[in-house]
Amino acid sequence: MKKLLTLLFLFILLNTTFAVIIKAPAVSLTDMGPEGVPISIQINVSKGNGHVFMDTLPLTQLDMQGSARIAAKVAGEITGKDMNKYNVYITVRSDVPVVGGPSAGATMTIGIICALMNWSINHNVMMTGTINPDGSIGPVGGILEKIEAAKKANCTIMLIPKGQRYVTENNMKIDAVKFGEKLGVKVIEVGSIYEALPYFTNKKITMKKYPENPIIEEKYQKIMKDLCDKILKTANEKYDNISNELNNEYFGYNYQNKLSSELKEAKKLLDKANDEYMDEKYYSATCSAFNALIKLETIDHTIKYLTGEEDIKTYLNNVQNQIDYDKKVVYSKNLTLNNFEEILSGRVRISEAESLLDKAWKSYYLGNYEDAIKYGSFAKLRGESAIWWVTLCEINCNDSNNKIINESSLKSLAQQYLDNAETITTYVETLYPNLVSDDVLDDLESAKKAYNEGDYVLTIAKSIDTCVEAEIPLVIFEDKDYLNYLDSFSKNKINMAETIGINPISALGYYEYANSLNDSLLKIMYYKYSSYYAQMDIDIVKELNKDNKGIKESFDNEINIINTNENIVNAEESTKENNNIAIIISAIVGGLIGFVGGYIAKKVST
Secondary structure, eight states: OHHHHHHHHHHHHHTOOOOEEEEEEEEEEETTEEEEEEEEEEEEEEESSSOEEEEEESOOSSOOHHHHHHHHHHHHHHHTOOGGGEEEEEEEEOSSOOBOGGGGHHHHHHHHHHHHHTOOOOTTEEEOOEEOTTSBEEOOSOHHHHHHHHHHTTOSEEEEETTOSEEEETTEEEEHHHHHHHHTOEEEEEOBHHHHHHHHHSEEEOOOOOOOOHHHHHHHHHHHHHHHHHHHHHHHHHHHHHHHHHHHOOOOHHHHHHHHHHHHHHHHHHHHHHHHHHTTOHHHHHHHHHHHHHHHHHHHHHHHHHTTSOOHHHHHHHHHHHHHHHHHHHHTSOOBTTTHHHHHHHHHHHHHHHHHHHHHHHHHHTTOHHHHHHHHHHHHHHHHHHHHHHHHHHHHOOSTTOOBOOGGGGHHHHHHHHHHHHHHHHHHHHHOTTTSOHHHHHHHHHHHHHHHTTOHHHHHHHHHHHHHHHHGGGOOOOOHHHHHHHHHHHHHHHHHHHHTTOOOHHHHHHHHHHHHOOOHHHHHHHHHHHHHHHHHHHHHHHHHTTTOHHHHHHHOOOOOEEEOOTTOOSHHHHHHHHHHHHHHHHHHHHHHHHHHHHHHHHHHHO
8 A cells, every 4th residue: 555655656756847937928808909928837857759739718819729839849859858758737817808818928938948948937027929839039029118117017028029129110210229128127138048038047058059060051052053044045045136136126116115125124133143152152053043044934925925926815725734744743753851952942832823723713804914924823833843842852862861751740749730730820810800911811821721721831931921921010120230130040940951951952042142131121031931930841851751760869958047136126036026926836735635545545444
């Protein structure tokens, strides 16, 4: 009997942890407009098998489950814990109905980290921000209302996502830092969980800096140069042919002027591509040359239409047949660890080609023939570019890592990315109905369709597109330091992917392209794409190599924890408060153990 009681005691003790209680700001939609309110989040972590349980009361207006799963994933990666060996229990309580969803994602991540590490929380700090799979903190709405919520909760520090210091309200730009000062709340921008953690814990987990892999970088350069050579050659030849044709034909003043103007724009893009090629910026050169090619293709088929050489409906049918063929070729290729980046690029481009062709047909039936030709030409080239990508893989990939991927093994990961995309889109749409574009909704629908068809790598890619495009309108860029941060963060994620031998072509390409742009908002967007895609590579490799110790050791090295007092206010009092809570919970657990043990002993003795 004593052995039974001892085992019972150990089972309960090993599977029970002290609760971490953390406050978060939320927005309640009232008759008087949006109002900031504090909510309480309690987090327990126990030994388990990778489940995340959510309990909200009252029910939030948006599902928080997707954000909770991403939060648990990121917390595990930052702490070096295998989350497949834990269960996470999250209890959310609020006095009023609130708009939930992803805005508490970063806060939940902090709470899970503290539960895993048994760290106390500084209750004078509050934070808002979504949590992205790469550990970055994404933008949210209702910044000013949430600062007011921090004031109501007697918090003296409010952390907000980087890039959101300036808020536009009623056509007026408001500085969130100065707004907080008036309320006695210090507002600080943070870009990642690594930056936010010290404010809550007096502890800093340093993000490991991964070195660049010269072999992979060289391989990337070779692949992109081969692709760029092909597209530049095609575009330059097409430009010469169309220039001659325009000089020998006359289509009336308006058309002649319009086509000549488009040809000049194509020439500018080609010149830009040639300059970028000489600077060895092959991805950027490829993008510029491809955009020139789209214009040239459009001019070419507009001329054919004007001269009666080609009927638009026949042209679109031909494009449809070509895309159908291209799709069969792309999807006939086996997906392996060695080529999934290139195959994914092909699948993404086929999906885009189908979407563009759909727009072409809609324009045609509405009688807008110019747009029908433009979208049809773009669709045709998108389909062709899919073939370019998978062909490049066959030329440049070796057979050393050609194990075929069973795509069903990526279903769970695809579901996480899709949930996150859907939650973020719904969140933005709820707070700012006019900010969610048709392209965002189209990408989300494409992600859902791909998931239902079992195309899980395409699901992940389309989910990434959805997240980035939904987030960008929330960012009002003012600080150049933010760009430097994104640059460094993205490059380190790329280097991290290279550490395990992956050639993160998409991430490297987006990173290079971001650095070639002058527009700050576009730079932010492509830096985000870069880090998202690098994280995708890492996630896929981890998912497919769960039992591979070599892969695991590449990431799960001992974490570096540093004690710090950086910008922390009254942390000692918060620690005492948290310890008191822990003592109470410990007493309750002890009482339960004693009661259950006594009850069993009594039943046995009788």
